[in-house]
Structure formats: structure tokens, C-alpha cells
Amino acid sequence: MISEIIGYILISIGLLFNFFGVLGLVRLPDVYNRLQAATKCVTFGTAGILAGVFVMKGYGVMGLKPIICIIFILLTAPVSAHVISRAAHRAKIKLTDETIIDKYEEDKELRK
Amino acid sequence: MREIRWQIGFILIIAFFIINFFVFDFDLKFKLMNIGLFSALFVLIRTVIGPSPADRIVAVDILGILVVGICALMAITFDQSFFIDIAMAWALQSFIATLALAKFLEGRHLDD
Amino acid sequence: MKLKTKSRIVVFILSFITYFTITQIGRFDWQELIVGVIISLITSVIAGDILIVIQRKFKISRIFYTILYIFRLFVEIFKANIHVAYLVIHPKLPIKPGIVKIKTGLKSDSGLTMLANSITLTPGTMTVDINKEKGELYIHWIDVKTSDVDKATELIGGRFEKIIKEIFE
Numbered sequence: 001m002i003s004e005i006i007g008y009i010l011i012s013i014g015l016l017f018n019f020f021g022v023l024g025l026v027r028l029p030d031v032y033n034r035l036q037a038a039t040k041c042v043t044f045g046t047a048g049i050l051a052g053v054f055v056m057k058g059y060g061v062m063g064l065k066p067i068i069c070i071i072f073i074l075l076t077a078p079v080s081a082h083v084i085s086r087a088a089h090r091a092k093i094k095l096t097d098e099t100i101i102d103k104y105e106e107d108k109e110l111r112k
Numbered sequence: 113m114r115e116i117r118w119q120i121g122f123i124l125i126i127a128f129f130i131i132n133f134f135v136f137d138f139d140l141k142f143k144l145m146n147i148g149l150f151s152a153l154f155v156l157i158r159t160v161i162g163p164s165p166a167d168r169i170v171a172v173d174i175l176g177i178l179v180v181g182i183c184a185l186m187a188i189t190f191d192q193s194f195f196i197d198i199a200m201a202w203a204l205q206s207f208i209a210t211l212a213l214a215k216f217l218e219g220r221h222l223d224d
Numbered sequence: 225m226k227l228k229t230k231s232r233i234v235v236f237i238l239s240f241i242t243y244f245t246i247t248q249i250g251r252f253d254w255q256e257l258i259v260g261v262i263i264s265l266i267t268s269v270i271a272g273d274i275l276i277v278i279q280r281k282f283k284i285s286r287i288f289y290t291i292l293y294i295f296r297l298f299v300e301i302f303k304a305n306i307h308v309a310y311l312v313i314h315p316k317l318p319i320k321p322g323i324v325k326i327k328t329g330l331k332s333d334s335g336l337t338m339l340a341n342s343i344t345l346t347p348g349t350m351t352v353d354i355n356k357e358k359g360e361l362y363i364h365w366i367d368v369k370t371s372d373v374d375k376a377t378e379l380i381g382g383r384f385e386k387i388i389k390e391i392f393e
Contacts, residue, residue: 008140011144011185012144014181015144015147015148015151015181017305017309018147018148018151018178018181019147019150019151020305020308020309020312020313021174021308022151022152022154022155022174022178023154023312024308024311024312025154025155025158025170025171025174026154026157026158027312027317028312028317028319029317029319030321031164031166031167031170032321032350032352032364033319033321033366034158034167034170035170035350036308036348036349036350036364036366037308037311037312038170038174039174039344039350040301040304040305040308040344040345041305041308041309042174042177042178043177043345044301044302044304044305045181046177046178046180046181046184049181049184049185050180050181050184050199053184053185053187053188053196056188057188060249061193061249062187062188062193062196064245064249065196065197065200065245065246066184066196068200068242068245068246069180069184069196069199069200069203072200072203072204073177073180073203074345075341076203076207077177078340078341078344078345078351079207079341080173080207080210080211080214081173081344081350082340082344082350082351082352083210083211083214084166084169084170084173084210084214084217085350085351085352085364086214086218086352086353087166087214087215087217087218088164088166088217089352089353090218090219091165091166091217091218091219093164093166095321095323096321098319098320098321099321099322099323100320100321100322100368100371101322101323101324101368101371102322102323103323103324103325103362103371104323104325104352104353104362105323107325107362114315114316114317115315115316118315197246200246
């Protein structure tokens with residue numbers, strides 16, 4: 001009973017942060033800012049939902065697979081964000097007008 | 113202009129939460145799943161209107177992580193353990209799809 | 225024992241544990257277990273020699289630093305989420321984005337990967353590219369406080385670099 005309540009609290013926190021991340025995906029002005037907000041919040045929120053499932057179900061058939069899922073998501077989500085941002089900058093997609101500094105564009109001749 | 117848009121969005125989101133939690137008489141698990149599906153709707157908006165290809169790739173990547181959370185919620189809603197298997201397989205293949213799409217955005221071939 | 229053999233054994237054990245956790249919990253079956261052993265063997269023979277590339281000695285302090293790293297990473301992830309939620313709800317959207325450059329003293333591949341992943345999950349920063357020869361990282365920062373290289377290194381990388389150096393080097 002008490003584990004069900006803790007599981008529901010974790011799932012609610014996860015869904016709330018998922019919602020904030022997706023709202024950032026809609027509101028922020030360019031690709032890189034959207035990628036930041038969405039990656040951080042949606043990764044943490046989905047990890048929260050899976051942790052809630054683990055707390056509710058215990059060490060059973062459905063219990064240990066969410067743990068593997070959490071480890072996999074925490075390892076791969078930053079990698080995919082890095083890959084998308086690097087590819088977008090190399091495909092010459094513009095940063096927003098509010099941008100102050102772009103050191104990566106300045107050092108372009110030094111890269112191979 | 114931005115503040116008027118903020119107010120309209122705020123009213124819509126509050127209205128969604130009130131209708132979701134207080135008007136209909138569902139089980140709590142279905143109400144929680146509605147929030148996840150509402151977030152997926154925002155991601156689909158970004159997929160449709162995104163000005164550049166990179167925005168659409170970001171949205172597809174985020175949708176992949178979001179579906180993992182929704183599958184975990186479905187597993188506890190219907191009490192079936194195979195939804196967790198679907199979530200794990202989806203996490204694996206969505207990471208590989210993101211890598212392939214980013215490589216395509218950068219202008220290289222898949223066997224490069 | 226040669227390094228490649230050791231790496232193959234580690235890959236075999238890890239892939240077999242993963243297979244066992246996914247398929248065998250709740251219903252035990254000899255046939256599926258034998259299939260798992262065969263598939264783990266094939267995996268470790270084909271692609272097993274790229275996991276471990278550096279010979280290191282075992283130290284007891286590494287375990288302590290790993291626990292400290294996981295704890296600090298969790299705290300930073302939580303702070304990052306609060307920060308993003310504040311930015312998204314605010315009506316005027318107070319952002320000041322830019323790409324800055326920081327220096328790092330790490331050399332190994334796994335150390336650089338973990339540093340880049342940690343920077344991506346901490347508040348307001350995201351790794352865009354790594355220059356491995358010069359030891360430089362390009363960071364997209366959503367709220368630029370300074371454009372100086374040394375100050376940015378202190379502010380962004382200083383939280384994790386010492387701990388990762390203890391773990392991976």
C-alpha cells in the first residue's frame with residue numbers, strides 16, 4: 001500500500017517534468033535551446049516514471065526491466081543530443097538573434 | 113505579442129488540467145496517461161510546424177523517449193508485463209534512428 | 225593475461241547478465257539459457273576487444289569516488305530540471321544563449337565521454353563538440369555569464385573534472 005503511494009508520487013513528478021520539457025520544446029526560439037530543455041526534462045521525467053513502476057511492482061517480472069531501461073536512457077539521451085547539435089551546426093542552421101557569442105563558428109578554420 | 117500568447121496558452125493548459133482531473137470520472141491511471149498523451153500532442157505540433165529539418169529531428173528524438181514513459185504507464189494500467197518489453201525495444205531502436213537521422217542531416221552517407 | 229582476452233571475458237559476462245535479466249526472470253527455461261550462452265559467446269568473439277583498452281590497477285578509492293559521482297550527478301540533474309521549469313514558465317523567457325569554449329585536462333576516451341555527458345545533464349549547458357588533440361570542449365550555454373575561457377572552465381567543468389579524473393585515469 002505504502003509502495004503504491006510512493007510509486008504514484010514518483011510517476012506524477014515524472015509526468016510533470018515531461019510536460020515542462022515538451023513546453024520548452026514548443027516555446028524556446030532555436031534548435032539548440034529546444035534541445036537543451038527537452039533533453040534534460042524528458043530524460044529525468046521518463047526516468048521518474050520508470051522508477052515509479054519499479055517501486056510499485058518490486059523485484060518481480062516487471063520490476064527489474066525498468067532499471068535496465070533507466071540506465072540505458074541516462075546513457076544514450078545526452079549522446080543523441082550531442083550528435084544532433086553537432087550535425088545541426090555543421091549543416092549551417094542559424095542560431096537565434098539573441099545569441100551573444102559563438103566561439104564554435106570562430107574556430108571553424110582550425111577544425112578539419 | 114509574446115505575453116498575449118503566453119496568457120492564451122496558460123488558460124488552455126489550466127483548462128485541460130481541470131477538465132482532465134475534475135470533470136470526467138475515470139480511474140486515476142487513465143488520467144495520468146492523458147497527461148502523457150497531451151505532451152505527445154505538443155511534440156507533434158513541433159514536428160509539423162518546425163521551420164528547419166533539425167527541429168523535426170529533435171522532435172522525433174524526444175517523441176521516442178516520451179513513448180517509453182507512456183508504455184511503462186500502460187504496463188501498470190493494464191497489468192501486462194509485455195509493455196515493458198516494448199518500452200525497452202523502443203528505447204534501443206529510437207537511439208539508432210536518431211543517429212542515422214543526424215548523419216543524414218550532416219550530409220554524409222550511412223556507410224561513411 | 226592479455227588485455228584483449230580480459231576484455232572479451234568482461235563483455236561475455238555483461239551480455240549474459242543482460243540477456244538473463246531480460247528473458248529469464250519469472251520463468252526459467254534451459255533451452256533459452258543455452259541460446260543465451262551461445263549468443264553471448266558470438267558477441268564477445270566478434271566485438272569484444274573494444275571495451276577495455278587501458279591497463280589499470282584496482283584501487284579502493286575508485287569505488288568511493290564512483291558513489292560520490294553518482295550522488296553529485298543526481299543533485300545536478302535535479303537542479304537542472306528546476307532551472308528549465310523556471311525558464312519555461314516565465315512569461316518573458318529570460319535567456320541569453322551562446323556557445324563558449326572550455327579547456328579540460330582529461331585524456332582518455334571514456335573520461336571525455338563521461339565529462340561530456342555530465343555537462344549535458346547539468347543546468348543550462350550542453351556539449352556541442354570535442355577537440356580531443358587540444359583538450360577543448362565547445363559548450364552551448366543557455367545563460368552566458370562569461371565568455372572568458374578560464375572562468376568558463378571554472379564554472380562549468382570544475383564540478384566534475386576532479387572526480388572523473390580520479391575514476392577514469
